[in-house]
Structure formats: structure tokens, C-alpha cells
Amino acid sequence: MFNKRVKIKELLASETTGQEVVVMGWVRTFRNNQFIALNDGSTNNNLQVVVELGMLDEPTLKRITTSASLKVTGQVVASQGKGQKIEVKATLVEILGDSDAEVYPLQPKKHSLEFLREKAHLRFRTNTFGAIFRVRHSLAFAVHKFFHEKGFVYMHTPIITASDAEGAGEMFRVTTLPMDNAPKNEDGSIDFKEDFFGRSTNLTVSGQLEGELAATAFSEIYTFGPTFRAENSNTARHLAEFWMIEPEMAFYDIEDNMNLAEEFIKYLIRFAMDNNREDLEFLAQRLTEEEKQLPQDKRSEMGLIEKLEFVLNNDFERITYTEAIDILLNSPAYKKKKFQYEVKWGVDMQSEHERYLVEKHFKKPVIVTGYPKAIKSFYMRENEDGKTVAAMDILAPGIGEIVGGSQREERLDKLTKRMEELHIPADEMWWYLDTRRFGTVPHAGFGLGFERMVLFVTGMTNIRDVIAFPRTPKSAEF
Amino acid sequence: MFNKRVKIKELLASETTGQEVVVMGWVRTFRNNQFIALNDGSTNNNLQVVVELGMLDEPTLKRITTSASLKVTGQVVASQGKGQKIEVKATLVEILGDSDAEVYPLQPKKHSLEFLREKAHLRFRTNTFGAIFRVRHSLAFAVHKFFHEKGFVYMHTPIITASDAEGAGEMFRVTTLPMDNAPKNEDGSIDFKEDFFGRSTNLTVSGQLEGELAATAFSEIYTFGPTFRAENSNTARHLAEFWMIEPEMAFYDIEDNMNLAEEFIKYLIRFAMDNNREDLEFLAQRLTEEEKQLPQDKRSEMGLIEKLEFVLNNDFERITYTEAIDILLNSPAYKKKKFQYEVKWGVDMQSEHERYLVEKHFKKPVIVTGYPKAIKSFYMRENEDGKTVAAMDILAPGIGEIVGGSQREERLDKLTKRMEELHIPADEMWWYLDTRRFGTVPHAGFGLGFERMVLFVTGMTNIRDVIAFPRTPKSAEF
Numbered sequence: 001m002f003n004k005r006v007k008i009k010e011l012l013a014s015e016t017t018g019q020e021v022v023v024m025g026w027v028r029t030f031r032n033n034q035f036i037a038l039n040d041g042s043t044n045n046n047l048q049v050v051v052e053l054g055m056l057d058e059p060t061l062k063r064i065t066t067s068a069s070l071k072v073t074g075q076v077v078a079s080q081g082k083g084q085k086i087e088v089k090a091t092l093v094e095i096l097g098d099s100d101a102e103v104y105p106l107q108p109k110k111h112s113l114e115f116l117r118e119k120a121h122l123r124f125r126t127n128t129f130g131a132i133f134r135v136r137h138s139l140a141f142a143v144h145k146f147f148h149e150k151g152f153v154y155m156h157t158p159i160i161t162a163s164d165a166e167g168a169g170e171m172f173r174v175t176t177l178p179m180d181n182a183p184k185n186e187d188g189s190i191d192f193k194e195d196f197f198g199r200s201t202n203l204t205v206s207g208q209l210e211g212e213l214a215a216t217a218f219s220e221i222y223t224f225g226p227t228f229r230a231e232n233s234n235t236a237r238h239l240a241e242f243w244m245i246e247p248e249m250a251f252y253d254i255e256d257n258m259n260l261a262e263e264f265i266k267y268l269i270r271f272a273m274d275n276n277r278e279d280l281e282f283l284a285q286r287l288t289e290e291e292k293q294l295p296q297d298k299r300s301e302m303g304l305i306e307k308l309e310f311v312l313n314n315d316f317e318r319i320t321y322t323e324a325i326d327i328l329l330n331s332p333a334y335k336k337k338k339f340q341y342e343v344k345w346g347v348d349m350q351s352e353h354e355r356y357l358v359e360k361h362f363k364k365p366v367i368v369t370g371y372p373k374a375i376k377s378f379y380m381r382e383n384e385d386g387k388t389v390a391a392m393d394i395l396a397p398g399i400g401e402i403v404g405g406s407q408r409e410e411r412l413d414k415l416t417k418r419m420e421e422l423h424i425p426a427d428e429m430w431w432y433l434d435t436r437r438f439g440t441v442p443h444a445g446f447g448l449g450f451e452r453m454v455l456f457v458t459g460m461t462n463i464r465d466v467i468a469f470p471r472t473p474k475s476a477e478f
Numbered sequence: 479m480f481n482k483r484v485k486i487k488e489l490l491a492s493e494t495t496g497q498e499v500v501v502m503g504w505v506r507t508f509r510n511n512q513f514i515a516l517n518d519g520s521t522n523n524n525l526q527v528v529v530e531l532g533m534l535d536e537p538t539l540k541r542i543t544t545s546a547s548l549k550v551t552g553q554v555v556a557s558q559g560k561g562q563k564i565e566v567k568a569t570l571v572e573i574l575g576d577s578d579a580e581v582y583p584l585q586p587k588k589h590s591l592e593f594l595r596e597k598a599h600l601r602f603r604t605n606t607f608g609a610i611f612r613v614r615h616s617l618a619f620a621v622h623k624f625f626h627e628k629g630f631v632y633m634h635t636p637i638i639t640a641s642d643a644e645g646a647g648e649m650f651r652v653t654t655l656p657m658d659n660a661p662k663n664e665d666g667s668i669d670f671k672e673d674f675f676g677r678s679t680n681l682t683v684s685g686q687l688e689g690e691l692a693a694t695a696f697s698e699i700y701t702f703g704p705t706f707r708a709e710n711s712n713t714a715r716h717l718a719e720f721w722m723i724e725p726e727m728a729f730y731d732i733e734d735n736m737n738l739a740e741e742f743i744k745y746l747i748r749f750a751m752d753n754n755r756e757d758l759e760f761l762a763q764r765l766t767e768e769e770k771q772l773p774q775d776k777r778s779e780m781g782l783i784e785k786l787e788f789v790l791n792n793d794f795e796r797i798t799y800t801e802a803i804d805i806l807l808n809s810p811a812y813k814k815k816k817f818q819y820e821v822k823w824g825v826d827m828q829s830e831h832e833r834y835l836v837e838k839h840f841k842k843p844v845i846v847t848g849y850p851k852a853i854k855s856f857y858m859r860e861n862e863d864g865k866t867v868a869a870m871d872i873l874a875p876g877i878g879e880i881v882g883g884s885q886r887e888e889r890l891d892k893l894t895k896r897m898e899e900l901h902i903p904a905d906e907m908w909w910y911l912d913t914r915r916f917g918t919v920p921h922a923g924f925g926l927g928f929e930r931m932v933l934f935v936t937g938m939t940n941i942r943d944v945i946a947f948p949r950t951p952k953s954a955e956f
Binding site for chain 2: 002005007009024025026027040041042067068069096097098099100103104121122124125129130133134136137140141144148151153154155156157158159160161162163170172173174175176177179180182184188189190196197198199201203210213214216217218219225226228230232240241243250251252253255256410431432434435436437438439440441442467468469471473474475476477478
């Protein structure tokens with residue numbers, strides 16, 4: 001058994017002194033041949049290890065470089081330095097692994113986020129990414145905790161799917177057929193009966209339809225898994241592979257759905273605030289620093305912590321799509337022709353419109369409901385007006401759409417009619433329609449893009465910085 | 479807002495009577511035009527709803543069929559019946575959704591597991607699958623809780639990957655190129671620079687290598703995500719898509735690794751025992767019933783609950799591969815030539831050998847370490863004998879291999895030498911090797927196949943029965 005170590009986070013949290021400890025981690029800095037800032041990833045706060053002058057020989061001292069790994073045995077003593085209550089006075093310093101300062105890519109200085117994206121395998125060792133991924137962890141845990149405590153059942157819906165009915169976007173093909181010599185049918189088309197699954201298969205764009213199957217047995221379920229879009233969108237908001245949370249609830253209408261989504265988002269934020277205060281404060285400071293480079297009017301009106309507190313302490317605004325369009329049409333921005341895209345009932349809102357609503361008009365998260373039927377998916381429940389559906393989008397400041405959901409169309413006749421109109425083949429969807437044939441129930445659900453939530457809570461602005469190894473057009477490194 | 483309902487699990491757990499409640503769910507049975515067994519998926523225990531004679535007209539009574547969905551308003555009263563403390567005396571019964579008894583596929587009788595696999599969209603509505611998926615949920619939650627409490631960071635490693643170095647098995651290609659007309663290079667090979675990611679990509683077989691990158695920053699991380707094998711294995715133990723948990727820990731050796739894995743498995747079992755007692759008792763009974771069809775000597779020696787208690791209360795056996803081979807060579811089974819496959823040092827053990835060790839010889843979970851280098855992966859740490867590696871497999875009764883892991887080779891020279899021997903291109907693995915170049919540390923990790931764990935805890939025998947929508951050769955339904 002390897003020697004028992006104490007984690008730096010625990011050590012720094014305790015104020016006991018005098019005991020002997022073993023700590024292990026990576027060197028962040030080494031000052032005056034005497035003060036090692038040691039980090040083990042449990043917190044951004046480094047442990048100060050004090051090496052007495054003369055204790056280590058010159059060659060050993062030279063090996064204590066940034067990112068070298070150490071095992072330190074020593075005594076916990078009260079610290080003389082500022083900002084730390086305790087430090088470790090080393091009695092033994094063992095170098096576990098060297099790190100050649102000449103070639104180690106991350107120097108103890110500020111690197112750009114772009115540069116660090118190319119070093120995604122090492123960026124976890126920086127304060128910024130240490131904080132981001134500990135917050136991401138907490139948010140993921142909070143997702144499970146929230147639903148578990150409410151009695152929801154976690155479902156793993158399939159990643160590989162033959163269903164392409166949702167039409168949520170371009171899909172990736174999954175195949176074991178040879179690309180240069182795929183078997184063909186007599187008419188020249190590819191013979192997918194020869195493929196691994198005996199049919200054409202893709203990566204899922206959503207677990208919702210399968211989630212509905214489970215919800216009509218367990219009442220309340222959720223998914224949390226990877227989803228995929230083969231869209232050639234090279235933006236700061238899109239990923240080809242991202243994680244999504246999709247709760248689906250029997251016996252919920254659109255209002256229940258809104259209530260759950262709002263409670264859920266606030267729960268996640270509260271959990272991170274309670275469990276990652278130091279990391280969030282670090283990220284808040286980072287954001288403030290970053291925004292200093294921007295002109296005054298482009299800077300956030302609130303600091304990160306302030307923004308999160310504000311979201312926690314205020315109800316989300318709830319408006320209909322029709323009301324949203326009215327607000328936009330009456331806005332100074334519209335009148336001054338500042339919008340690039342059309343504002344018109346029946347046309348989908350663009351990012352600029354959504355941002356206007358949440359950032360300029362309401363200055364808080366907004367839930368928009370009652371979208372025109374024509375711009376929403378076939379499974380959304382038709383409202384009594386016959387023109388709109390019980391859809392809901394939640395728009396967040398700085399992020400835009402963070403949640404998309406709806407009450408589902410539980411009436412078999414309306415659902416099949418809508419599928420016909422949209423040329424969705426009912427025979428491929430027999431299993432989905434069965435839920436409406438056998439004990440159909442009012443039900444609703446939504447999807448939360450997990451990375452967008454992490455962006456919102458960490459104050460980061462590029463989605464590639466909140467997932468470990470981003471998958472984007474022309475890039476699948478690591 | 480839809481009318482507030484109380485969940486049946488909560489209602490049955492309380493002994494308060496007299497209050498008015500609203501319950502919703504699906505009809506399991508309807509006896510004597512008077513007693514409705516209502517289920518909402520929160521528990522296998524049905525709520526008895528009593529309809530007074532004459533309260534509903536004949537046409538309505540006829541609509542109360544298996545799987546019809548109801549909203550019932552009524553008063554909670556003490557039950558006269560056996561096995562239930564309370565029941566609900568209906569004052570209002572609303573039918574939310576009909577279920578035509580003539581066509582509804584699941585009759586209130588026992589269906590075979592094979593039949594239910596074809597109705598995977600409805601099988602959640604049976605007692606068996608209700609229990610299985612609630613237990614699966616609990617195990618998944620326990621995974622997150624275990625690691626969260628220990629300070630591990632949950633990492634989402636990539637699903638789509640360009641890395642194919644692990645060699646864990648056949649892979650699925652992910653592509654957006656046209657199958658019948660993929661662009662080609664001058665030499666006739668497919669031009670993957672034109673593909674979505676600008677290179678050839680596959681579905682991941684393991685998140686381990688990326689997990690190691692994160693572990694060398696956060697010390698302790700874990701993954702829990704889908705993994706894939708394009709193997710044409712149509713067995714009761716294999717899936718093309720399955721979920722895996724892969725913790726990876728800096729500053730751990732193989733013994734620390736074994737200790738963590740054993741503690742982890744016991745934690746999961748304990749969590750299910752504490753939180754899903756009723757479901758496990760149901761599954762235990764199901765197993766006993768099922769095994770009645772088997773000859774005496776094929777039946778389990780212990781009931782399901784007894785088996786789980788036994789695993790909790792006993793240390794896993796820990797032996798080396800060399801010891802395992804000796805045991806096999808000296809076994810009555812070997813001497814009577816009952817093994818189909820060769821038993822010889824240097825040759826991988828087959829399922830029959832593993833089962834002999836855990837089911838006949840030790841009768842409990844066994845951790846086997848020190849496998850011959852030649853039959854294990856390149857990244858496993860070479861032992862001092864130069865012949866074996868610090869690998870570990872955990873074998874469980876009835877399941878076989880449930881965990882595979884190792885201490886990783888942290889010495890750059892040994893690792894690159896091994897990669898050369900196995901013709902693994904170092905230039906494609908630069909990011910992996912960087913962890914050994916910059917502050918390398920002793921580290922270890924393992925993978926737990928989640929579905930195999932669910933099999934073990936539920937006593938089910940076919941892996942297709944413990945994942946919602948199994949993906950297997952020639953099958954990707956739903």
C-alpha cells in the first residue's frame with residue numbers, strides 16, 4: 001500500500017498543528033529555494049511546504065520545478081505567511097516525477113484560454129480549469145441529488161439509435177460497414193441489413209422519446225447522458241458532443257414543468273454556491289479581470305457571485321411567445337433597426353432577440369411559453385387556440401436558451417395527425433405511439449444543456465472551456 | 479397546474495387515515511367491479527382503490543382495464559384487506575387514458591423475459607422490470623454518492639474519439655461522409671480529412687486514457703458514461719453499448735486500487751439493500767421461482783438477499799494469477815478433464831476457469847492480480863519479475879469479470895518500450911505520454927461494467943434485462 005497522504009483541501013481546512021503528515025502533489029511555484037507551493041487538485045489553494053536551507057542538495061533543489069510531483073513528509077506548523085493558517089515544515093522531500101522546465105508547456109504565468117485549449121490534457125493543472133471542473137463536478141452531482149431526492153428514476157436511454165424522427169438536427173452515422181466497399185442493394189443503395197445492427201443507425205440527438213416510455217411507467221424519470229449534433233457550427237456556444245439532462249414526468253402540465261425547471265436550476269446554483277464558494281470566487285475574479293479589457297458598456301452589470309445570488313432570489317419571468325414578440329416590436333432596439341433578423345409572430349426568435357429580452361428588458365431568466373405550432377416539434381401539445389403549442393424555453397442572461405421543453409401531446413388522434421402533416425412515418429414510431437394507445441397520460445418534460453449550465457455558473461464564455469475534451473468541426477483531439 | 483397528486487409509495491408508507499387525496503397511475507387489476515389495484519411506478523406495491531357499487535356506470539366500469547390510466551380522488555381509510563394498512567375509498571374516478579384489453583400486449587399474467595424484451599417500451603410496467611430499474615437507479619446514484627463523498631471529480635470523457643490505441647476491441651465508426659460516395663485520396667483510400675472531425679473517428683471503448691490526464695491534476699477522478707464494442711457476441715453477457723464506471727487515482731498503487739474497488743462494490747450493494755429492500759425481496763423471490771425449473775445442482779446455493787449479505791460481510795479473496803493457475807491445475811475439474819479450454823501459465827483464463835474459482839473453490843468474489851504481461855494492456859505497470867504486470871480482475875459469482883484494473887505504468891522509459899513492442903504509435907499518443915513527462919506519479923484505476931453490477935445485485939441472468947433498450951448485433955429497436 002502506498003503511503004497514506006492527506007489531501008491539501010482537508011489539511012488547509014483544519015487548524016490543528018504539530019502532527020506529522022504526508023502530502024503529495026504537483027509543484028506550482030518554488031521561491032527562494034525554500035517555499036514550495038504544492039497543489040493536489042483538491043482545491044486551488046496551494047499548501048506551502050517549507051524546506052529548510054541546507055536540507056536538500058543543489059541537484060535536488062533544481063528538480064523542484066513547476067509541475068514536478070513530490071511526496072513530502074513533514075510537520076504541520078502555524079504559518080508566518082499571509083493568507084494561510086498552516087504550512088508544512090518538510091522533514092523529507094521525495095521527487096516522484098520530474099518536469100523539465102525547458103519543455104513543460106505551462107509556465108507559471110497567465111496563458112490565454114485559446115492556448116490552453118490546445119493543451120487540454122494539461123489545462124486541468126491551472127487555477128481556472130481546476131475551478132471550472134470542480135464546479136462542473138458539483139453541478140453534475142447536484143443533478144443526481146435533486147432528482148433522487150424527488151423519487152425520479154435515472155434512465156440510460158440509448159446512445160446508438162435507429163430513430164431519426166425527432167428531427168433535432170444533423171446526425172452522425174454509426175457503422176461497421178467498410179467505407180470504401182459497403183455492400184449494396186440491387187438498386188445501388190447501401191444495404192444496411194449488412195450493418196452491425198441490421199439497419200442504419202445514428203448517434204442520439206435526444207433521449208426524450210425513450211424517456212417518455214419510461215415516464216409512463218415510473219411517473220417521473222430523468223436522463224443525463226451525451227447527445228450529438230453533426231452541425232457545422234463553429235461557434236462559442238456549440239459542441240458536436242455535449243451532455244444533456246432530460247427529465248420527463250407523467251401527470252405534469254406545462255405549468256408543473258416550468259415550476260420544476262425553475263426549482264431545478266436554482267437547486268444547481270445553490271449547490272455550487274454552498275459547495276464551491278472558493279472556486280466561484282476565483283472565477284468571479286477571473287471574469288472581472290477579463291472584462292477589464294472590454295469597453296464599459298460590454299462589461300457585465302453584475303459580478304458572477306452577484307448574478308448567481310440574483311437568480312436565486314428572484315422568480316423567473318414568465319411570458320408567452322406572443323408577449324415576447326410584442327415587447328420586441330415595441331423595443332427601442334427594433335425601432336432603431338438594431339436587430340439583424342426579422343421580428344414577426346410565427347417566426348422563430350433569434351439569439352439577438354432572446355438576449356434583448358433577458359439582458360436588456362427583464363434582466364433575469366425568462367420562461368417563454370406558447371410558441372407557434374409551426375416552429376416547434378411534432379410531439380408538443382397543441383393549445384386550445386389551435387395555433388400554438390405548450391412549449392417552453394428558458395432563456396438565461398449571457399447564454400440564451402438553456403432549457404427547451406414542453407407538455408407532450410398525449411392525445412393519439414392529434415399526435416398522429418401532426419405526424420402525418422410533417423411526414424413522420426408512424427410505422428417506425430409504433431413504440432412511441434403505444435404510450436398514447438395504452439393508458440395515455442398528460443405529461444411533460446424538458447432538456448437542459450449541461451455545458452450551457454456550467455457556462456452560466458462559471459461565468460465562462462466559450463463552451464469549449466467547460467467540457468474536458470471538446471468535439472467540434474475538424475477537431476477531435478485527445 | 480395539474481392537480482397535486484400523492485405518490486403511492488409515500489401514501490402506503492404513512493399510516494394516517496381520514497384525509498382526502500388525489501392519486502394517479504395505471505390499473506394493474508380490477509376485481510369484482512370494486513377493487514382497483516393502482517400503480518404509479520414509485521413502488522411495486524399497488525394502492526387498493528375501492529369503488530362503491532353503483533358509483534360508476536357500466537360503460538365507465540368497462541374502461542377500467544389493465545394499464546388504463548386513472549385520476550382518483552378519495553379518502554384514505556384503514557384497509558380491511560390483507561397485506562395493506564390503508565386503501566383509498568374513491569369519491570371520484572376519472573379515466574385519463576384508455577387501454578384496450580383486446581390489444582394491450584401485457585396481460586395480467588406471467589410473461590417470459592424473452593417476450594418482454596420485444597416489448598421493452600412497456601416492460602417497465604411489470605413488477606420485475608419496475609424493481610430492476612429502480613435498483614439500477616439506486617446503484618447509479620450510489621456510484622456518484624460514493625465518489626462525491628471521497629472528493630473525486632466526475633469527468634465526462636469523450637464518446638467520439640480518434641484514439642484507437644487501447645485495443646480493447648472492435649470499434650464503431652462515427653462519420654458524416656456519404657457511405658456510397660466517400661471522398662478518396664489519390665491512392666484510393668478514404669479521405670478522412672473530409673470527414674466531420676477531419677480525421678477517422680470511433681465510439682470510445684474506454685475513458686481511461688483521458689481519465690488519467692485528469693487524475694494527474696485532480697488526484698482522484700471517475701467517469702461514468704457509455705462505452706461501446708462492435709463485437710459480434712450474441713451472448714447473455716455482452717452488449718454493444720453499455721455503461722462503465724472508471725475511477726482513476728494518482729498516488730495509488732495496486733493494493734490501494736484493490737481496497738477502493740472492494741469498498742466501492744460493497745458500498746453499492748449496501749446502498750441498494752438500504753434503499754430498495756422491497757424490490758430486492760421481490761427479485762429474490764422471482765429468482766427462487768425461476769430456479770425451481772432447474773435441476774437441484776444448477777440452482778443457486780444462496781438466495782439473492784443471502785448472497786448480497788454474504789458479499790457484504792466477507793473479505794474478497796485476493797490471489798495472484800499464478801496461484802489461480804495452480805488451483806485450477808490441482809482441481810478435480812481439471813483432473814477429470816471437465817475444462818474445455820487450456821489451463822496453462824501465460825494463457826488467459828476463460829469464463830469456465832473464473833467461474834470455477836469463484837463459484838466452486840472460493841465461493842465468494844475473488845481479486846486476481848499479477849497477470850502475465852503478454853495477455854494484458856500496454857499501460858499496465860510491469861512488476862519487478864519482468865514477466866507480470868500489476869493488473870487486477872475482480873470475479874463475481876454468477877457474473878465472472880466485473881472489474882478490470884491495474885496500477886498504470888508511470889515510468890516513461892518502460893511505457894514507451896512496451897508501446898514499441900506492441901507497435902502502438904507514440905506520436906498519436908503524445909498527450910498521454912506527456913503525463914509521464916511532466917510530474918509523473920504512481921497511479922492506478924479500474925473499470926466496473928455497470929450492467930454486470932446490476933445483474934449481480936438483481937439476480938438477473940441476461941444483461942439485456944438490466945438496460946432499458948439493449949443494443950446487440952442486428953438489434954437497435956426503440
